[in-house]
């Protein structure tokens with residue numbers, strides 16, 4: 001297989017979208033400190049369209065950059081510590097269990113592993129060759145991010161043991177937490193040795209050749225246990241607030257002053273370590289937004305057949321499977337797990353589930369989505 005160009009955007013190489021430059025900022029574990037968030041928000045306001053777009057991998061994007069503004073953006077974010085490596089920035093795709101170590105829901109605290117994986121990834125020049133879509137997942141056993149079917153995952157199966165999960169399947173290889181990052185990186189290096197153009201581990205015909213004794217594989221969750229919404233008690237007596245950002249377009253202003261912000265892979269944010277829970281305008285906890293996502297669509301994407309965000313917002317429905325709206329067949333940002341796909345085509349929207357297709361105008365589509373979700 002021959003590899004084409006790796007088109008994943010970053011901060012150094014921005015994507016030329018219809019509404020201007022688009023820069024993607026990697027946030028390992030989805031975590032960003034309050035001061036860094038303030039820098040990012042100011043840069044988005046002064047250089048972009050003022051919003052932060054949340055991605056399905058818990059990264060953020062700045063849109064609407066004018067020609068040349070990416071250099072100023074990169075300089076500001078590098079000074080703030082948000083661009084620790086120019087060679088590795090696009091491979092720092094690390095999703096981690098949200099609230100790990102804080103709410104007591106996991107078997108161990110993966111936060112130190114996120115920091116170590118990020119540092120060791122960036123310290124190995126060879127790993128800069130990983131594709132920009134290659135994903136690491138670090139799951140503390142709660143079963144949230146491991147269901148994203150990342151390329152290389154570490155899944156806690158005990159307080160002292162992590163399973164190496166490759167493309168969503170348990171390899172049987174095990175490591176103690178302090179050795180787990182080495183195991184994950186050895187899997188990433190093995191991918192680079194055997195790939196002949198594949199972007200993802202799942203595309204390798206022969207899998208990954210990794211030595212070592214195998215344990216009996218465990219079942220890996222295929223549907224993520226998404227972060228609860230609203231106030232979440234922490235083990236230390238404080239509270240985290242979890243809210244969704246409708247269709248992933250975040251106005252950062254109401255989050256100013258937060259000590260830390262965790263972006264979730266479900267277009268939400270969590271503000272941890274609160275003594276009191278203030279109101280955060282723009283964050284919602286209503287269930288009709290849960291699982292409803294869309295690509296950018298018009299006017300941001302020239303390939304889009306319609307303004308999918310506006311259409312999705314008019315047709316939300318509660319309960320059932322996640323629903324992802326797309327402006328064309330590429331279906332950017334769609335969930336990895338089973339979902340209802342609403343795809344714009346020249347003949348109108350198609351609602352797709354498990355190979356079944358329905359076509360219709362917006363009203364018919366809304367009805368089809370609601371029916372499909374309720375029946376699941």
Ligand code: SF4
Pocket residue numbers: 295296297298301302303304305326327328329330331332
């Ligand atoms: S799915 Fe199509 S319309 Fe939507 S952002 Fe991707 S390329 Fe653009």
